[in-house]
Amino acid sequence: MRGYQPPDALEFPRFAGIRTFMRLPHVSTAEGMDVAIVGLPFDTGATFRVGARFGPEAIRSASVLLRPYHPFLGVHLFEHLSIVDYGDAPVAPGFIEDSLRRIADFLTPLTTAGVIPIGLGGDHSVLLGELRAVAAAYGPVALVQFDSHPDTWDAYFGHRYTHGTVVRRAAEEGLIRPEHSIQVGLRGPLYGPADWQAARDLGLEILSAAEVRALGLDAVVRRILRRVGDRPTFLSVDIDFFDPAYAPGTGTPEVGGFASWEGLALLRGLAGLPMVGADVVEVLPAYDPGGITALLAANVVYEVLALLAVRRREGMPGIALLGGRPEGL
Known part of the structure; x- marks a missing residue:
């Protein structure tokens, strides 16, 4: 396959x-x-540290260290996928509802x-x-969320749109299918038991960090x-899923998290996941x-x-074909 791919690092230095x-x-x-990589440089939905607009x-910058062949999954990304960097969404700093509209509008052509x-x-x-852009194309999707927080508060200081309310808003807007969605890695001090119960009440399955360790990867x-099945899925990875020893550069760190190898192992196990969108935030x-985050x-x-490349290599439905809508969804 000859689609969009990087220049050869042996001909043009990284x-x-x-x-x-x-x-x-x-x-x-x-x-x-x-596949299109898209920057979403908005951070004024944060409730503690801000600065993720520079994420x-x-x-x-860190991604220049990556190479095209994934040895553990045995797949060469660019033999199966045409991938570009689509640039950054034109967000409006300080104006969350406007920025969410701008992000959806920016992604909708994709x-x-x-x-x-x-x-x-x-x-x-x-x-x-x-999720607004993805659901407009596919209908409500399953959400697989790696995170230390469920993000299902109803409001924060009386405001309905923050990074701590986003999953509740997505459920209310009918963008996700809670009965096929799962949140993995929850941990940390809470205001009360309702913080996690709110996610369950919405129909989400949650696995705390302790439960993940008890079950095994x-x-x-x-x-x-099993939770997702063959449904169109959005994979969202909050970097605070990882322990601050491995990811200190985040807005709301929680101790007792996961090592980098554990998170990567979980992701590699998801080969076959019918993804129609993903992020890392x-x-x-x-x-x-040190730049480690x-x-x-x-x-x-x-x-x-790599997961998307494996799915394409194996001929599984649910990944876009050049110039057309995904098949099998």
Whole structure:
């Protein structure tokens, strides 16, 4: 397959050139591509630390270390996928509802063309804009969320749109199918038991960090795949799923999280997941002096791309074909 792909690193050095994800071509149309990396540089939905607006830039810079062949899944990304960097959504700093509309409008040409968007956040509130665009093309989707927080508050200081309310809003708007959605890795101090119960009341399945460890990674993967089935799925990874020792650069860190290898192992186990969109959010470079959070986030995106490449290689339905809508959904 010869679609969009990066230049050869043996002919053009990896440290040179304009920063795009994996040095991919920056393309602003929805033609001739399967997957589009999209920056979502909005962070004023955050309730503690802000600065994730600079996350997309940091993730792109770290991504130059990535190479096209995934050894664990045995797949070469660009033999099966045409991938571009679509640039950044034109958000309005400080104006969350306007920014969510702008994100949805920016992504809609991709989703209606069957292109799979992978968002680089930005705080987790950007998920609502992504889901609006995806659901407009596919209907309500299953949500697989790796996170230390369920993001199902009804309001924060009386405001309905923040990174802590995004999943509740998505359920209320009919963008997700809660009965086929799952949140993995919840942990940390709460205001009360209602913080987690609210997710269950919406119909979501939740697995706390303690439950993940008790079950084991393989069992968790099976549980996720069983929950989703063959339904169109959006995969959302909040970088605070990982322990702050591995991802210090985030807005609301929680101790007792997961090592990078654990998170990557969970993702690799999801081969076959019928993804129609994904993101990695809450990367905050100001608290990431060594760049390890951005590097981990770039590798999360790499794992997602590998999952999509495996699905295409195996001829599974549910991934976009060049120039058309996905089949089998």
